[in-house]
Amino acid sequence: MTFCMILKKNLIASALPPDDKKAALERLQRIVEYAEKKDVLLLLENTNWEPDRAEVHYFNYNLEELNYFMEKIKSPHLGWSFTINHATLVPEGIEGFVKNGPTDRLGEVRMADNNGEYELHMQPGTGIIDWKKMFNLVENTGYDGHYMNAFGSLDDMLKGREYQLSVM
Numbered sequence: 293m294t295f296c297m298i299l300k301k302n303l304i305a306s307a308l309p310p311d312d313k314k315a316a317l318e319r320l321q322r323i324v325e326y327a328e329k330k331d332v333l334l335l336l337e338n339t340n341w342e343p344d345r346a347e348v349h350y351f352n353y354n355l356e357e358l359n360y361f362m363e364k365i366k367s368p369h370l371g372w373s374f375t376i377n378h379a380t381l382v383p384e385g386i387e388g389f390v391k392n393g394p395t396d397r398l399g400e401v402r403m404a405d406n407n408g409e410y411e412l413h414m415q416p417g418t419g420i421i422d423w424k425k426m427f428n429l430v431e432n433t434g435y436d437g438h439y440m441n442a443f444g445s446l447d448d449m450l451k452g453r454e455y456q457l458s459v460m
Contacts, residue, residue: 362397374390377442
């Protein structure tokens with residue numbers, strides 16, 4: 293495959309009623325069919341939970357929804373982009389996603405720390421994530437792909453990388 297694209301949930305769920313999984317699935321199936329023709333790898337990101345009063349509520353923020361889409365679409369052109377700070381916002385947490393998610397289709401791990409209360413992309417070591425445990429969980433699945441920092445400036449990410457390497 294020649295290219296990788298991260299799918300945010302609003303590409304498949306914008307302008308849909310909050311519980312319309314069927315329509316979201318149909319949209320995602322069409323996108324994947326096109327990706328197959330173009331030999332493109334799509335990665336579906338587990339996204340962040342939104343409070344009840346938020347303007348937008350996304351699909352695919354919890355493990356149940358991620359597994360739903362992955363089980364319905366078996367294509368090798370659809371993988372998973374695991375955003376660990378988003379996983380801290382749902383009961384299953386990082387460990388639940390890794391132990392019960394589609395790790396055989398894991399295409400990347402996106403990293404930022406979080407306070408566990410609401411959507412934030414914080415410098416590693418400044419939030420609630422146990423980085424050593426997270427790396428061990430992911431590596432024990434056999435994952436050998438890339439990790440990507442997703443917070444702050446380039447300088448922030450380079451400092452965060454040093455912290456991450458120190459706990460591995």
